Amino acid sequence: MRTKSITRAARRLSALVAGVALAALALPAAAHDVAPGNIDADRPVSLTIHKYEQPGTGTLGNNNGALIEDVPADARALAGVEFTVWPVKNIDLLTVAGWDTAEDLTAAEVMADAGAYPLGAPVSGVTGADGALTFDRLDGLGIGLYLVRETHPGSNPIVQPAVPFLVGLPQPEGDGSWNYDVHVYPKNALSDVTKGVDDSAAVVIGDVVDWTVRSAVPVLPESTRYTDYVIQDVLDSRLGFDSISVALEGAGTLTGSDYAVSAPAKGANGEVTVEFTEAGLGKLDSAGPGAAVVVNLSTVVLALGDGVIPNTATVFINDPSRSNGHESNQVQTKWGALRIVKHAQGDQAATLEGAEFDVYAVDPSTSGAAPVASIRSGADGAASIELQTGQAHTRDYWLVETRAPAGYLVDATPIPVTVTAGALTDATVVTIANEQVPAFALPATGGIGTLAFTVLGLGLVLVGAGAYAAARRQRLAAPAV
DSSP states (O other), X not given: OHHHHHHHHHHHHHHIIIIITTOOOOOOOOOSSOOGGGSOTTSOOEEEEEOEEOOTTSOOOOOSSSOOSOOOTTOOBOOSOEEEEEEBTTOOTTSHHHHHHHHTOOHHHHHHOTTTSOBOOOEEEEOOTTSEEEEEGGGTOOSEEEEEEEEEOTTSOBSSXXXXXXXXXXXXXXXXXXXSEEEEOOEXXXXXXXXXXXXXXXXXXXXXXXXXXEXXXXXXXXXXXXXXXXXXXXXXXTEEEEEEEEEEETSOOOOGGGEEEEOOOTTOOSEEEEEEOHHHHHHHHHOOTTOEEEEEEEEEEOOOTTSEEEEOOEEEESOTTOOSOEEOOOEEEEEEEEEEEEEETTEEEEEOSOOEEEEESSOTTSTTOOOSEEEEOOTTSEEEEEEEOOTTSEEEEEEEEEEOOTTBOOOOOOEEEEEESSOGXXXXXXXXXXXXXXXXXXXXXXXXXXXXXXXXXXXXXXXXXXXXXXXXXXXXXXXXX
């Protein structure tokens, strides 16, 4: 009877390693004639934790506490994950009573009742480049029952920590012998959220900039499902909401009942969230490897500020408290200012009001080129406009004068300018001179020009007198009525 009880307990502990640790590993074969008496009490023990991303297949392979030699290629090792191990002090696996107590015990029960299950001093470590971390007698481990918890994800975007688990050292081999060097494989699903921007169609303040959020739908460990999936985008104060669309990439389609959108009014600033409903979470549960939620968010640019408008997105998975979000990369749309100063040719202090320019985003000589904006100089001769500068931080524009100030000539020659991202105080300044309309110049007194005008004047007088005389004769010759 004692042997059967110990066998059941051994199976239970093995199941804890395989199941509660979310290792997706097969249970060990039944132990035969296992008894504490055949455990070598002086034999060193070790516990090696292997940390991998949840593979698309959902399993790393068959494990019973032994090392898995052929891990799937898509099960990426996770370095820098911290684990902490505590001995459960009052359970002695060298006794039948110890195995009996451990048989139906869970990690949750141990953590919930420190009085009934006192824990010894913890020991912690982080996984190496191969995702492995080994605890042995140098760390104070001996034969006994241990609580294992994932206590920090390091730099890894882990969706949720591995479920705490209990592991007994040693583990039964299934043939009456014992495995003193136990390997466990608690896996994690990783979040992967990336942000993109497309401002190629935006030119002036008020134009639309498009942002794309691509958030992975990771394959969750066994026995877990999606209970919460939220994508959040807090807009910069210089961005106003315009529109949004949501799609599920690589795993069917979404309908409006699969998610709820919370957003400010059109053109207003604020927070945009996409929260999946129960129906949508079910679709995420059934999505396979490589699936992703894709959110296309359009905003209008409200102001220039310092010229660089950043944006990130955060995804919360099975995290209703919104305390463990994973942030995307940051992307930016960049803007700068252009200022022209119009003055009289040869006198920069003589500024001119009323000069009008068309602004082109391409060379005006290009077929089909059309202006993107127009500006007009004010009383101080200046005009300013805020323009998108592209991801390269600078962008070329062209100015074409369409109307000159009164009394000045229009110069329609295109003027190329380069606008650099920055605040209004960092504006690219272009000074443009206007040539005055030539005045009608009278000839000098007494010169040869005077004689010409005199002759011309006398000629006009003679022509006029002749015309008058002819008209008079016609009237005199006409018969009386």
